[in-house]
Amino acid sequence: xxxxxxxxxxxxxxxxxxxxxxxxxxxxxxxxxxxxxxxxxxxxxxxxxxxxxxxxxxxxxxxxxxxxxxxxxxxxxxxxxxxxxxxxxxxxxxxxxxxxxxxxxxxxxxxxxxxxxxxxxxxxxxxxxxxxxxxxxxxxxxxxxxxxxxxxxxxxxxxxxxxxxxxxxxxxxxxxxxxxxxxxxxxxxxxxxxxxxxxxxxxxxxx
Ligand SMILES: Nc1ncnc2c1ncn2[C@@H]1O[C@H](COP(=O)(O)OP(=O)(O)OP(=O)(O)O)[C@@H](O)[C@H]1O
Ligand SMILES: O=C(O)c1ccc[n+]([C@@H]2O[C@H](COP(=O)([O-])O)[C@@H](O)[C@H]2O)c1
Numbered sequence: 001x002x003x004x005x006x007x008x009x010x011x012x013x014x015x016x017x018x019x020x021x022x023x024x025x026x027x028x029x030x031x032x033x034x035x036x037x038x039x040x041x042x043x044x045x046x047x048x049x050x051x052x053x054x055x056x057x058x059x060x061x062x063x064x065x066x067x068x069x070x071x072x073x074x075x076x077x078x079x080x081x082x083x084x085x086x087x088x089x090x091x092x093x094x095x096x097x098x099x100x101x102x103x104x105x106x107x108x109x110x111x112x113x114x115x116x117x118x119x120x121x122x123x124x125x126x127x128x129x130x131x132x133x134x135x136x137x138x139x140x141x142x143x144x145x146x147x148x149x150x151x152x153x154x155x156x157x158x159x160x161x162x163x164x165x166x167x168x169x170x171x172x173x174x175x176x177x178x179x180x181x182x183x184x185x186x187x188x189x190x191x192x193x194x195x196x197x198x199x200x201x202x203x204x205x206x207x
Contacts, residue, residue: 003105003106005089006086006089006090006105007084007085007086007089008048008084008086008102008105008106009046009048009082009084011046011106011109012109013106013107013108013109014108014109014110015045015046015109015110016042016043016044016045016046016110016112016173016174017044017045017046017047017048017106017109017110017111017112018035018038018039018042018044018046018047018048018111018112018113018114018139018173019047019048019050019099019102019111019112019113019114019136020034020035020038020047020048020049020050020114020115021050021052021087021095021098021113021114021115022049022050022051022052023051023052023054023055023058023062023068023192024049024051024052024062024068024071024072024192025062025063025068025192025196025201026063026068026071026192026195026196026201027049027068027071027072027075027192028075028190028191028192028195029075029188029190030116030143030188030189030190030191031049031072031075032075032076032077032078032081033185033186033188034114034116034141034185034188035047035049035078035081035114036078036081037141037183037185037186038112038114038139038141039078039080039081041139041141041169041170041172041183041185042112042114042137042139042169042170042172042173042181042183043169043170043171043172043173043174044080044112044173045080045173046080046081046082047080047081047082047114048081048082048083048084048086049072049076049081049082049083049084050084050086050087050098051065051068051069051072051083051084051085051087051088052087052093053065053087053088053093054093055093056093056094056127057122057125057126063201065085065088067202069083069085086098086101086102086105090105094126094127094128095113095126095127095132096126096127096128096129096131096132096135097127099111099113099132099135099136103135110173110174111136112136112137112138112139112172112173113132113136113137113138113139114138114139114140114141115138115139115140115141116140116141116142116143116146117140117141117142117143117146117147117149117150117182118143118146118150119140120138120140120150120153120155120156120182121146121149121150121153122153123153123154123155124153124154124155124158129155130158133155133159133162133177133178133180134177134178135177136177137172137173137175137177137179137180137181138177138179138180138181139169139172139173139180139181139183140180140181140182140183141182141183141185142182142183142184142185142187143187144187144189147182147184150182151182156180156182159178159180162177162178162179162180163180163181163182164179164180164181165181166181166182166183166184168181169181169183
């Protein structure tokens with residue numbers, strides 16, 4: 001599929017592509033771990049990291065996009081995981097808009113939105129979050145301390161009828177939305193904010 005100017009990796013129609021949106025400020029082994037788990041658990045062919053120009057809900061801007069993209073590309077060590085600056089190229093920050101643009105750019109590709117449990121807890125604050133649920137399957141991966149909060153969140157309760165039981169998680173990538181699944185993967189206790197606080201990321205000072 002030829003999509004000049006989108007910066008997207010090669011893909012074929014009918015492929016199942018998981019999308020891990022994030023600030024990646026900085027990227028870390030937790031991102032890589034959940035991406036590999038998502039490939040296996042949700043029956044995906046690819047995972048794309050959508051490195052965000054900036055989370056609309058976060059008050060402080062992240063490090064420059066070029067630094068976060070470079071760090072992400074240096075970290076990724078799996079042939080099915082790719083890093084993209086698609087949102088900056090098409091000028092979207094809200095996930096609902098990004099998904100519209102991706103589906104326009106890649107007709108026939110089956111996208112699944114991926115997130116850690118912390119994001120499901122506040123998912124109901126995202127712009128048009130219900131439309132996201134109705135547009136693509138959503139795969140949620142456990143994160144330390146947030147498993148229960150995620151599964152009792154506003155979004156989890158509102159879409160309880162669309163929850164795919166974990167033993168059937170491999171069906172998620174091909175499921176008709178709304179469909180979401182929470183998987184209890186082994187957890188990696190890493191976060192970008194902790195890395196910034198330790199001063200181990202040159203992209204931006206802690207704070
Ligand atoms: N250790 C982890 N376990 C599970 N999910 C994670 C982990 N780290 C990041 N994620 C998920 O990856 C996505 C992108 O995360 P993000 O780039 O914001 O990193 P972060 O470590 O959560 O950053 P911050 O600490 O600044 O909030 C989110 O859906 C987040 O929930
Ligand atoms: O669309 C929204 O309203 C929205 C609100 C908060 C976060 N997001 C997206 O969620 C992803 C995770 O963001 P972050 O900053 O927690 O890594 C990233 O792709 C953001 O663009 C999207």
